[in-house]
Amino acid sequence: MESCLGVLADPAVNAKAWYLLSFAASVAVGPFLNLYFQQLGLTHSQVGLIGALRRWVSAPSAFAWAALADRHNAHQAVLLATFVGSVAARLLILLPRSYWGLLAATLLAEFLRAPVNVLADAAAMQLCAKESDYGKFRLWGAVGWGAFSTPAGWIITRLGIRWAFYTNTIMSLPCLLFGARLHSMRPAAAAGAGAHAARRQGDAAKSGSVKHGGGVNGASGMAPADGEGEKGEQMPLLGAGTAGGGGKLEHQSAGVVNGGKQGQALAAAAVAATTAAAPVPPVRYWLRLWALIRQPEVAVFFVTAAANGYAWGTIDCFLYMYLKQLGASEALVGVAVTITCAAEVPAFQLQGRLLDRWGVTRVLDMVQAAYVLRLALYALLPYAGSVLWVLPVEVLHGITFACGWGAGTVNCKTLAPPGLAATMQGTFQSLTSAGFGLGALLGGWVGAHVGWQGMFAVASVTVLGMWLGILTARWIIRLLHHTTPAPRDCGDGAPVGGGGKGGGGNPA
Structure with missing residues (x-):
């Protein structure tokens, strides 16, 4: 028993258990919610409207709750309060029988549920020795979703649709234990990572293998912010080279030590560990947020998130209706769902290697290319x-969702200055949800005019156009970067994005 408790005391194991159980609880109700509405007599248009409004409510909600947590340094309290509230609100959906009552209860549950994964992702990122390790945590969510989907369906088939909500509540109870420890473990994990970085920096200094060409967080030798001392170079959104003129993106456990002195490395690691847990004054928070959203590379990233959400919403809302139209059985639809879940696991597991080798920008480009291909293949399916x-087309879900979500989450950590980690995660997930809602709205309108096959073809061309626009924007920003001075800091010497030119941060 003691050994089991000791294992669960490990922050990494705790985070993985959270993802496993929270997603297992979610799959008990998520896929069956529309079925419950239909059994109550709601029309297809009413069900569709509820689905669209859920996404539009979750988008601003995720941002607002995450901003509240960042501003008051109350991540753990907000996570637990919204998680418990969302579980209770889902039970409230069982009470009303009118359309407006169901709509109100559903939107309340969505409003409270939206920030939960945002704050959990922000906590998991703090546990990563390098940002690309995020997928090793998130894959357990895919395992929980895929492994419990069949048992949840069996329970609902045997006991009735109302047990979708009861099962969600029961499965959510152990999540309270792991959720309560997510953010409370972060400072200790950050300190341990900082000490590990300092040891590696000291060893590198002794062996004479330390790179030169920039101090910690830039040539000035200042201590990095928000734990950035754990790595020498980050994954800039626009694919900029490393400090010192190299063109290949790298991820290192130790930062570049100015002058090769072990004392500086220890000091930088200590400051990084304390900075990660330090609250940010409210006025400084809004200045940092304004400075962040003004950065061109951040705007490009936000558009990328919305574009991926649009493609995801188009597929998620209409694919299975399209397959039924083509003659697919319920069993085939179930197999397709299983394949999408199975494809996420290796994608989350291996995305760290992809990010280390290619960087965030190329992985996000691969995601958008995969979306274009996947939507086009759906349009061509009648000719197969x-x-x-x-x-086999569903295997692409591993790239489009798992790699897209993982790379986006990692890039949030890279771009966010101190005190804005959860806000950045919330904005990313909010814009993804907003894009999802747009895909559902436009997809339904286009499908009503040209059919589902034509809708997927139009969506493929639309995503291609968005991607080309994003590539053009990156090219323009790179040109401007060579002709304009470096961006100003946020008022306290900490540049937006965790690093300036010299520190391998996120230059435009």
């Missing part, structure tokens, strides 16, 4: 001769 060909 059998609807079974949808199964």
Whole structure:
């Protein structure tokens, strides 16, 4: 028993258990919510409207709750309060029978649920020795979702649709234990990572293998902010080279030590560990937020998140209706869902290597290319001769969702200055949800005019156009970067994005 408790005391194991159980609880109700509405007699248009409004409510909610947590340094309290509130609100959906009552209860549950994964992702990122390790935590969410989907369906089939909500509540109870420890473990983990970085920096200094060309967080030798001392170079959104003129993106456990002195490395690591947990004054918070959203690379990243959300919403809302139209059975649809879940696990597991090798920018480009291909293949499915060909296409979900979500989460950590980590995660997930809602809205309108096959073809061309626009924007920003001075800091010497030119941060 003691050994089991000792294992659960490990912050990494705690975070993985949170993802496993929280997603297992979610799958008990998420896929069956619309079925419950239909059994109550709601029309297809009413069900569709509820689905669209859920996404539009979750987008501003995730940002607002995350901003509140960052501003008051209350991440753990906000996480637990919204998680408990969302579980209770889902039970409230069982009470009303009118459309407006169901709509109000559902939107309340969505409003409270939206920030939960945002804050959990922000906590998991603090536990990563390098940002690209995030996928090793998030893959357990895919495991929980995929592993419990079949048992949840069996329970609901045997006991009735109302047990979707009861099962969600029961499965959520152990999540309270792990959720209560997510953010409370962060300072200790950050300190341990900082000490590990200092040891590696000291060893490198002794061996004479320390790179030169920039101090910690730039040539000035200032201590990095928000734990950035754990790595020498980050994954800039626009694919900029490393400090010192190198063109290949790298991720190192030790930062570049100015002058090769072990004392400076220890001091930098200590400051980084304390900075990660330090609250940010309210006035400084708004100045940092304004400075952050003014950065061109941040705007490009936000558009990328919305574009990916648009493609995801188009697929998630209409694919299974399209497959049923093509003659797919319920069993085939179930197999397709299983494949999408299974594809996430290796993608989350291996995305760290992809990010280390290619960087965030190229991985996000790969995601958008995969979305263009996936949507086009759906449009071509009637010409394949059998609807079974949808199964290999579903393997692309590992790239489009898992790699897209992982790279986006990692990039939030890279771009966010101190005190804005959760806000950045909330904005990313909010814009993804907003794009999802746009895909559902436009997809339904286009599908009503040209059919589902034509809708997927239009969506593929639309995503391609968005991607080309993003590539053009990056090219323009890179040109401007060579002709304009470095961006000013946030008023306290900490540049937006965790690093300036010299520190391998996120230059435009």
